[in-house]
Amino acid sequence: MRVLKFGGTSVGIPANFEIAVRRVREASAHDPVVVVSALAGVTNLLADYCREPAERERLSSALIERHLTFSLDAGVSAESLRASLEDWRAEHALRLRDPHPLTGEPRDRVLSHGERLSATIFAAGLRNDGVEARAVEAGAAGLVTDDRFGAAHPLPEAAALLRRGLGPRPPVPVVTGFLGRTTDGRITTLGRGGSDFSAAVIGAALDADEIQIWTDTSGMMSADPRIVPEARPVAHLSFTEASELATFGARVLHPKTLLPAIERDIPVRVLNTSNPRDPGSLITATTTPAAESWRVKSIASKKGLTAVTIVSTRMLLAHGFLARVFEVFGRHHVVVDLVTTSEVSISVTIEDDSRLEAALAELEGIGRVEVRRDLAVVAVVGEGAPQRIGLAGHVFTLLGGVGVAVEMISQGASRVNLSFVVREDDAEKCVRLLHRGLGLDVEPASTTAGAARA
Ligand code: ADP
Numbered sequence: 001m002r003v004l005k006f007g008g009t010s011v012g013i014p015a016n017f018e019i020a021v022r023r024v025r026e027a028s029a030h031d032p033v034v035v036v037s038a039l040a041g042v043t044n045l046l047a048d049y050c051r052e053p054a055e056r057e058r059l060s061s062a063l064i065e066r067h068l069t070f071s072l073d074a075g076v077s078a079e080s081l082r083a084s085l086e087d088w089r090a091e092h093a094l095r096l097r098d099p100h101p102l103t104g105e106p107r108d109r110v111l112s113h114g115e116r117l118s119a120t121i122f123a124a125g126l127r128n129d130g131v132e133a134r135a136v137e138a139g140a141a142g143l144v145t146d147d148r149f150g151a152a153h154p155l156p157e158a159a160a161l162l163r164r165g166l167g168p169r170p171p172v173p174v175v176t177g178f179l180g181r182t183t184d185g186r187i188t189t190l191g192r193g194g195s196d197f198s199a200a201v202i203g204a205a206l207d208a209d210e211i212q213i214w215t216d217t218s219g220m221m222s223a224d225p226r227i228v229p230e231a232r233p234v235a236h237l238s239f240t241e242a243s244e245l246a247t248f249g250a251r252v253l254h255p256k257t258l259l260p261a262i263e264r265d266i267p268v269r270v271l272n273t274s275n276p277r278d279p280g281s282l283i284t285a286t287t288t289p290a291a292e293s294w295r296v297k298s299i300a301s302k303k304g305l306t307a308v309t310i311v312s313t314r315m316l317l318a319h320g321f322l323a324r325v326f327e328v329f330g331r332h333h334v335v336v337d338l339v340t341t342s343e344v345s346i347s348v349t350i351e352d353d354s355r356l357e358a359a360l361a362e363l364e365g366i367g368r369v370e371v372r373r374d375l376a377v378v379a380v381v382g383e384g385a386p387q388r389i390g391l392a393g394h395v396f397t398l399l400g401g402v403g404v405a406v407e408m409i410s411q412g413a414s415r416v417n418l419s420f421v422v423r424e425d426d427a428e429k430c431v432r433l434l435h436r437g438l439g440l441d442v443e444p445a446s447t448t449a450g451a452a453r454a
């Protein structure tokens with residue numbers, strides 16, 4: 001079987017919707033299972049709905065209008081949407097009574113309507129095209145998760161439940177991305193951008209021969225095309241390269257997407273719904289073909305980071321110092337990205353600093369603590385690239401040439417990723433500069449030509 005996941009722009013623009021429906025019809029010999037995101041912009045709208053009690057009436061009308069108009073444009077009858085819209089109206093009636101911002105469980109319930117409406121429309125679109133299909137809410141199909149609302153993680157038993165819940169086929173299941181359910185039946189979400197992860201979890205559970213991520217770019221590109229318009233698709237990446245890029249800000253894949261694919265060794269393909277003939281990117285366990293192995297493949301960046309430095313002349317070399325620091329972060333559920341150490345200090349970067357305050361109070365008992373905000377990490381990724389003699393020198397010479405201050409550098413044990421931290425305002429400049437400076441804007445001609453450039 002094969003999983004085809006369509007993101008918000010793929011299901012939220014009528015011309016792309018038609019192409020997406022056709023892709024599923026053409027995949028019928030591969031026993032397709034479809035995963036869909038909410039229509040483009042809808043999850044943001046629902047997040048605003050949760051945040052702004054005074055705006056709920058207006059936003060609810062906008063939500064209903066958006067789906068009715070879209071269905072009309074996509075040739076799907078309003079009747080097909082009736083039950084899903086009724087579910088929404090019931091939710092809205094309940095939430096209107098609550099004058100507070102919604103968080104946790106009620107927020108996840110509200111957000112879930114984006115994917116539920118979109119799955120309903122997509123399944124109806126498939127049936128219009130002669131494909132037997134049914135919309136399924138992921139939790140009802142067996143995607144059980146823990147109860148960390150807003151960032152839920154699938155439970156091990158989800159695999160067996162999904163195998164049962166998604167058969168027999170056809171009809172083709174059109175599963176809501178982004179959603180799960182606790183074992184006692186409460187809807188959860190997997191984190192923003194989580195539909196990619198849903199697709200991979202389902203692909204692994206059903207032992208897919210391929211997981212296809214259909215989006216608005218022709219694969220994983222050499223940089224975010226919104227930052228670097230001349231970015232080029234990367235034909236082939238290893239699981240590790242793609243994971244590093246996703247972790248360090250390449251939004252095209254949710255950072256957890258590759259985990260289930262790695263476990264079951266399932267190839268992941270990233271494809272462009274608007275240009276379905278483009279080859280896209282293939283992501284597999286095997287390393288890069290030799291001709292490209294010299295090469296930095298892509299540069300990612302992620303803003304909104306906070307760096308915490310703990311300085312302790314007294315403690316650093318003492319037994320258990322690092323363990324104590326990480327025990328504090330762990331206990332407060334603070335996720336650490338990058339780590340660098342010197343003889344008297346340790347610095348870490350943190351993406352989500354919502355739980356940081358409590359951890360800081362404890363860290364102050366270990367050493368002097370410095371916090372810097374509004375930072376970004378830039379990651380230069382390519383299997384083997386960081387080990388190339390001269391790459392680090394080249395990167396930091398380029399940055400020095402334009403006066404960018406580098407706050408932290410991490411290469412660590414990774415053979416794949418050279419990353420560094422800069423001020424947030426400098427991040428895009430760095431990505432553009434390195435993309436050109438490392439030759440990513442030109443086609444890899446041969447190993448020799450590439451080596452000369454690097
Ligand atoms: P979808 O709705 O299909 O899930 P997303 O908006 O979540 O799409 O992800 C696609 C976007 O990711 C692209 O439009 C692009 O701006 C961004 N992006 C960031 N880094 C990369 C990259 N290396 N390759 C491709 N896209 C990237």
Ligand code: ASP
Binds near residue numbers: 008037038191196
């Ligand atoms: N609709 C959700 C979001 O916008 C999930 C996804 O698109 O992957 O975050």
Ligand code: MG
Binds near residue numbers: 007251252
């Ligand atoms: Mg996405």
